Each structure stands twice: as structure tokens, then as C-alpha cells.
Amino acid sequence: AEDGIRDAQESRGLGDVYKRQVHGEITAVKEMSFNNIESKKEEFRKYLEKAGAIEKLTRVLVGLYEEPDRPHNAIDYLKKNLGSPTDMDAEQLRVEFNKAKDENSLLKKRIENLKREIASVKPEDS
Numbered sequence: 001a002e003d004g005i006r007d008a009q010e011s012r013g014l015g016d017v018y019k020r021q022v023h024g025e026i027t028a029v030k031e032m033s034f035n036n037i038e039s040k041k042e043e044f045r046k047y048l049e050k051a052g053a054i055e056k057l058t059r060v061l062v063g064l065y066e067e068p069d070r071p072h073n074a075i076d077y078l079k080k081n082l083g084s085p086t087d088m089d090a091e092q093l094r095v096e097f098n099k100a101k102d103e104n105s106l107l108k109k110r111i112e113n114l115k116r117e118i119a120s121v122k123p124e125d126s
Contacts, residue, residue, distance in 0.1 A: 053113070057082075060078055060082055061078075061079045064077055064081075
């Protein structure tokens with residue numbers, strides 16, 4: 001401009017300044033979010049490593065890779081080799097557990113009744 005205050009480039013106005021500020025803030029928020037996600041991933045990776053999960057998973061996956069006759073169901077292979085039973089039905093186990101729990105409760109009541117019965121019987125004095 002002729003007054004020497006502005007550049008020769010024409011002013012874009014406050015709207016462009018605002019857009020640049022908002023764009024800069026959005027970029028900063030994205031970077032912070034990315035860093036936060038990356039730190040959470042790293043924290044979780046360290047947790048898995050410390051627990052031995054990464055080593056175990058690697059061994060099982062390598063075993064699957066080296067398997068000459070690939071199993072039809074890779075998930076069952078992984079479950080079997082990670083120690084999870086594949087042929088057990090969870091619902092069946094729940095039913096058996098509840099049955100055992102009920103039986104245990106009945107036996108505890110019976111023991112208490114027998115203890116009271118024994119306490120009520122006094123030995124005869126000779």
C-alpha cells in the first residue's frame with residue numbers, strides 16, 4: 001500500500017485471520033489427541049508385554065504358521081493352544097455350577113441341623 005503500513009499484497013481481512021487461527025487450533029488438538037492415543041497404545045503394549053501375553057500369542061501364532069496341515073478353524077486352534085477349552089459349552093458350565101452351588105448350600109444347612117441335633121442330645125450319666 002502507498003502508506004507503507006501494509007504489504008503490497010492486498011489484505012485478506014479478519015475472516016482469513018480467523019480461519020488460520022481456527023486451523024492452527026484444530027491442528028494442535030489433533031496432535032494432542034494423536035499423542036494421547038499413541039501413549040495409551042504404548043501403555044497397553046507394555047501391559048501385555050509385562051503379563052507375558054505378547055510372548056504367548058507370538059508362540060501360538062508361529063505354531064499355527066508352522067503347522068503343516070492348517071486346521072479348518074484357526075480360532076479353535078488358538079483357543080486350544082492358549083489354554084481355553086473349545087468343546088465346553090459355557091451355558092452347560094453355568095448350569096453345572098449353579099447346581100453344585102445349590103447342593104453345597106443344602107449340605108451346609110444339613111451340617112448345621114446335625115450340629116444342633118448333636119448339641120441337644122446330652123450324654124447319659126452312668
